[in-house]
Amino acid sequence: MFDRYLTATYLEGGRELPRLDCWGLVILARSELYGLPRLSNFGAVTRLTPVDMQRAYHAEVERALDECDPAPGAIAAAMRGALCVHVGLVVEKEGRLQVLDINPRGTPTIQRLADFEARYLRVIYYRDRDLSVEAQG
Template sequence: MIDHNKYLAGRYLEGGRVWPFVDCYGLVLEVRRDLGLPDWPEWADIRAGDGSMVEVAGKWFPTLTPCEPEEGALIALYQGSEMRHVGVVVRCGASLEAMEITQKQRTICLPLHRLKRRFVRVEYYK
């Protein structure tokens, strides 16, 4: 189990990979490290706004294993046919929730069903 209080210090920085200055994928990497899960590529040069995230996802996601929600799983979030955001599954007491960070808000946790309402498609990978 991770210490959720640590993540309250997160500050959004596009392309950020060094805690506490991270973007949405940087948050996924930080949580996975804290859970002791295998390292994933840093992809420090990807940006949501320039299409590079979509390109990387198209090449890298097929190497990942689709899964049901589980602690540490990456959450791929789609608007239309393109992935636009990622989050990570974390355990909050007895339930699993989504943790995310965006430019407009600091790190938050919310029930998976609430996150799903904001996107056309949601996929989980480990």
Template sequence: MNHYLQTTYADDGRGPHAFNCWGLTRSARHTLFGKPLLPSYDDIDPDDKPALTDACKAVRGTGFHEVSLRPGAIATGWRGQCCVHIGLVVQSDGRLWVLETRRKVGPTLTGIPKFERRFTKVVYYDD
């Protein structure tokens, strides 16, 4: 996990040294939890929230379902009907966190309550 915390944010980032929120979640889920790589969606602009929402719905349609908070789940942050951000639930020091990256902040481990306060709704998904 330390590798991800030492990367930087990039709008089109798919790694290994720079990521956007989708790229980080996609890579970390594969590396840390051994899950198959999700589609890249590298053609979607991070500011195009309707396209991000469509991508989220497309991934959900491939066998993902809503789950309770647990390591390996994808945390989706919603404002109204739009998915505006995602991260990955990880465990460190006996606590659950969201591994995420943002433009002005870069990669961080964010506490669950703090992550959830930033959105009108947070839904966790896993396959």
């Protein structure tokens, strides 16, 4: 199920297999694995453009995401203070919640939720906002 993503190699700004960055992996895998709509691509916004990255992160959260508890398909946003520095995708593997992610220093990994959380000061989980409920309100 996850083998397709574990063959990726890291490319800053990569949005299609086989070359992905952390955001590219998240938007592709959540769409393919969970049938969720693709989120914004962010174009040339990467970790190397930190001001633009933070603007894009906040805009996407404001537009389409709500905080939630960890669950399959949720985005795990790793924070340093108010800055989002990395993202992964919560998946269920072997009956446990884990995080699928990729970073510049390696290949994609699937790690225990606790191990992912231990690497960062804070992790915020996001799910898609139910826009149909907002439209009714």
